[in-house]
Amino acid sequence: MRPIAEGLFTQENPPRLIGGRDRETGRIVFPCPENDRFEPVPLKRDGTLWSYTIQRFRPKSPPYAGPEAFKPFPVAYVELPGETIVEARLANVDFDSIEIGMPLEFVPVPLDPDEPNGIVIPGFQPTEKMA
Template sequence: MPAHPDLIADNLFDLRADGAPVLYAGRERTSGRLVFPLPADAERFERVELPERGRLWSFTIQRFRPKSPPYAGDEAFVPYAVGYVTLGEAIIVEARLVDVAFEDLRIDMPLRLTTEPFRLATGETRLTYAFAPEGSA
């Protein structure tokens, strides 16, 4: 898979030709166990595309500035939501939650995969994956 130069990391997710994100996990070849993110060990793990839709399993609001990189830290801090999202029956992933007011977050709410700009400490902006409520813009 060719690396997309604007993504936060290789082998974490990619963009389809239509711009839609796809998230990758690894399936252990011997046991069938899914792990996220996709490990680099291609002999042990095969790449698996995860579902684009899931449900909110748990969440919290990050209300204080993270203490170290990759958070850039030179802009005014704005609290943000972080959640665990169930994707299918076998895996839960951690992600930023976007396009939703904190008071509207609910356990089991339907979510869809999206992208979010992320500014690195170097000043560069990259895309990372996130989840937004089903039906949001």
């Protein structure tokens, strides 16, 4: 597993996202800015779907570095209670099953689904509570 950028995930198993806590206000953001104002903090693994959309066209390159053969995917804003809202890809869910408020858990997902051992990006999938 190779993250798309350094400092996004913890090294523990299972990994967590790394946010940044503002040293003055305590506000948490993601990703952690690289400056002295923020200290890195591991974020919660569980959250709820706050909002989402379906990415139906290949994003502009750069910055998009995904596969040429584009397949639509859901993009979510996930609320990590008491911390922050993060943008991430939704994984392991049918488009018709997505519901605002659904419980989710963090899981790194391949940027290119056809290269499962390639670069991974932040993702969330429905928790077993959905079953």
